[in-house]
Amino acid sequence: MKRRDFLTRIGMLSAAGLMGNQTLQAASRETEVAKRFGLQVYGLGPELGRDLPAGFKRLKELGYSTLELAGYNNGSIALFHEAIDLLDYQKMAADAGLEVLSSHVRPPIREYTTDTIPQLREFWKQTAAGHARAGVKYLIQAAIPTVRSVEEAQRVAKAYTEAAQIVREEGVQWAFHNEANVCSRVLPGGEESLFLLSGRYPQGARMIYDILLEETDPALVQVELDGMALILGGCDPVTYLKKYPQRITLMHVKDYENLGESGMINQENIFRQFYANGQTDYFVEDENAMSGKQFERIAAAADYLLKATFVK
Amino acid sequence: MNRRNFLKGASLLSLGALAACQTKEAVPAEPVINTNKGLGLQTYTLGPELYAGNLSDNLARIRKMGIKNLELAGYNADSHTIGEVSLDDFKKAAEDNDLKIVSSHVTPGVLMAGLFARPGAPAPKPKTFPEMKPEVIEFWKPVAEDHAKLGCQYLVQPMMPPMGVTNVEKAKQFADLLNASGETVKATSGLQFGYHNHNMEMAKVSETSTASVLGDLFSGLRDGQIIEDLYMDNTDPANVIFELDVYWTVMGQQDPVEWLTNRADRIHMLHIKDRMVLGASGMLNFKNIFDKFYANGRQYFFIEIEDTNSGKQFERLEQSALFLNTSDFVK
Numbered sequence: 277m278k279r280r281d282f283l284t285r286i287g288m289l290s291a292a293g294l295m296g297n298q299t300l301q302a303a304s305r306e307t308e309v310a311k312r313f314g315l316q317v318y319g320l321g322p323e324l325g326r327d328l329p330a331g332f333k334r335l336k337e338l339g340y341s342t343l344e345l346a347g348y349n350n351g352s353i354a355l356f357h358e359a360i361d362l363l364d365y366q367k368m369a370a371d372a373g374l375e376v377l378s379s380h381v382r383p384p385i386r387e388y389t390t391d392t393i394p395q396l397r398e399f400w401k402q403t404a405a406g407h408a409r410a411g412v413k414y415l416i417q418a419a420i421p422t423v424r425s426v427e428e429a430q431r432v433a434k435a436y437t438e439a440a441q442i443v444r445e446e447g448v449q450w451a452f453h454n455e456a457n458v459c460s461r462v463l464p465g466g467e468e469s470l471f472l473l474s475g476r477y478p479q480g481a482r483m484i485y486d487i488l489l490e491e492t493d494p495a496l497v498q499v500e501l502d503g504m505a506l507i508l509g510g511c512d513p514v515t516y517l518k519k520y521p522q523r524i525t526l527m528h529v530k531d532y533e534n535l536g537e538s539g540m541i542n543q544e545n546i547f548r549q550f551y552a553n554g555q556t557d558y559f560v561e562d563e564n565a566m567s568g569k570q571f572e573r574i575a576a577a578a579d580y581l582l583k584a585t586f587v588k
Numbered sequence: 589m590n591r592r593n594f595l596k597g598a599s600l601l602s603l604g605a606l607a608a609c610q611t612k613e614a615v616p617a618e619p620v621i622n623t624n625k626g627l628g629l630q631t632y633t634l635g636p637e638l639y640a641g642n643l644s645d646n647l648a649r650i651r652k653m654g655i656k657n658l659e660l661a662g663y664n665a666d667s668h669t670i671g672e673v674s675l676d677d678f679k680k681a682a683e684d685n686d687l688k689i690v691s692s693h694v695t696p697g698v699l700m701a702g703l704f705a706r707p708g709a710p711a712p713k714p715k716t717f718p719e720m721k722p723e724v725i726e727f728w729k730p731v732a733e734d735h736a737k738l739g740c741q742y743l744v745q746p747m748m749p750p751m752g753v754t755n756v757e758k759a760k761q762f763a764d765l766l767n768a769s770g771e772t773v774k775a776t777s778g779l780q781f782g783y784h785n786h787n788m789e790m791a792k793v794s795e796t797s798t799a800s801v802l803g804d805l806f807s808g809l810r811d812g813q814i815i816e817d818l819y820m821d822n823t824d825p826a827n828v829i830f831e832l833d834v835y836w837t838v839m840g841q842q843d844p845v846e847w848l849t850n851r852a853d854r855i856h857m858l859h860i861k862d863r864m865v866l867g868a869s870g871m872l873n874f875k876n877i878f879d880k881f882y883a884n885g886r887q888y889f890f891i892e893i894e895d896t897n898s899g900k901q902f903e904r905l906e907q908s909a910l911f912l913n914t915s916d917f918v919k
Binding site: 510514533536545 | 867
């Protein structure tokens with residue numbers, strides 16, 4: 277029996293004291309509006325940039341509450357549109373009722389070496405300051421740099437901890453996002469990462485994702501888990517959510533094509549574990565940015581989340 | 589006022605019916621367990637546990653979980669046994685326990701010959717697919733006869749030589765082998781031949797490739813052809829049906845629902861498999877898979893769980909069967 281039906285039957289639904297009760301709301305449609313979910317703005321491709329204020333308004337109407345940016349450069353956001361000062365961008369979003377919670381950036385360096393790491397420090401310091409100015413809570417490294425061996429992965433892990441430290445000094449939380457390639461493995465002294473279709477990896481092979489999780493400072497480095505990307509890499513997102521309940525503080529929610537329609541990701545199990553961990557913030561991501569129909573797709577994603585009983 | 593205090597105030601907390609409503613999240617009513625569905629089991633799942641003690645008792649335990657259909661593994665072409673058990677004894681034990689032997693997994697030995705060399709010994713040069721074709725055809729004849737005696741409907745080849753298909757030509761040659769196998773099995777016994785995939789069939793090859801590559805990762809062979817597609821396109825639907833392993837399809841970076849949509853006519857059976865216990869990981873949406881499978885008019889699926897020497901396979905199978913028996917999308 278549904279809770280609402282039960283309460284109706286025992287004649288309690290009319291009790292005034294119950295109307296404000298959260299449990300009851302869970303069964304009502306109003307709660308759908310109260311669900312808090314976000315969008316990684318890259319997912320709208322060029323469609324958002326045509327008219328930002330109108331686009332933000334539409335997103336709010338669709339049910340989105342938070343944004344994760346992409347395209348930050350030197351104080352401005354330039355993503356399928358001309359550079360707009362982050363503060364102006366944020367004000368436009370706020371006017372529509374959207375909170376800019378997070379931002380994806382790509383450090384200008386792909387090879388982390390003793391020569392390039394000082395440049396990285398400077399990049400993070402400036403980028404963090406730019407985001408702190410706008411009150412953005414999270415700064416996310418979107419993809420891993422080149423990793424060919426265990427030693428390189430360890431060097432990257434060290435640089436991640438250092439980045440997180442620098443960023444925190446500006447009052448912003450650093451985290452890293454995964455693509456499928458974090459599930460490939462590396463060997464000590466290796467010359468390239470491995471991803472096997474069958475058979476066993478050579479002894480000593482370690483998954484890049486595991487090195488980055490195990491060898492970064494857990495007090496500093498957080499994780500934005502992209503479940504679909506992990507699955508494409510052959511990893512189970514629920515296993516990682518269980519293993520790192522306090523470090524995985526953000527998620528990208530996406531599917532192989534349309535949210536909820538494939539057979540290759542169990543959104544329900546992922547959400548349940550994320551909530552069980554006490555976490556709440558996630559962003560819809562859609563990689564078909566150039567389809568020309570992204571607002572429709574983003575609307576369908578919102579609809580899916582609003583209807584899904586396992587989404588709070 | 590929180591809910592509990594309110595309820596206390598209303599003196600309702602003692603109502604038995606409320607017991608399930610105490611937590612803040614809506615707790616659904618006790619799930620309904622229906623053990624009268626068409627559940628199937630690939631017996632490989634149980635490893636040595638299937639034969640520990642008494643086979644018939646173990647089959648009874650399986651039947652009690654709601655499993656009705658079996659797909660066998662462990663057929664031995666030399667001794668004409670399943671595991672260590674004679675065909676007649678296995679058949680009787682299944683019949684005694686109201687279990688239907690629907691299908692059986694069998695691999696011609698010649699396919700894998702030369703791939704797994706003994707330590708220290710030089711690997712013999714594997715035969716090419718055309719070279720092994722006569723041997724493969726001869727292999728299937730007695731196998732098909734044995735399985736007809738078991739009352740089986742399907743004979744399924746569960747794998748291909750790992751890394752044995754490196755380009756389009758080799759994929760077509762392997763498809764030709766499947767086709768000839770299916771033709772032989774049908775002609776000998778009337779049984780339907782099928783092929784079961786792992787992840788390697790979801791990799792891509794091209795005319796000129798020297799290794800198969802998974803498509804979406806690491807920019808691989810974006811314009812290549814998926815090996816499983818080449819098998820489907822180069823076999824006669826009357827000779828070869830496909831048993832889609834949904835977990836291995838995902839591990840091959842492919843969506844099982846998309847395959848069931850695009851290949852509704854070729855995929856007749858499923859392996860229902862997850863990382864371990866069914867329904868526990870984040871990697872599969874079984875509802876979408878079953879919905880599509882039934883919409884295609886199909887019925888046979890078999891649970892499979894790896895790690896067969898764990899000693900915990902019966903336990904894992906019970907949990908998995910419970911998942912299916914409490915999921916209303918499973919018929």
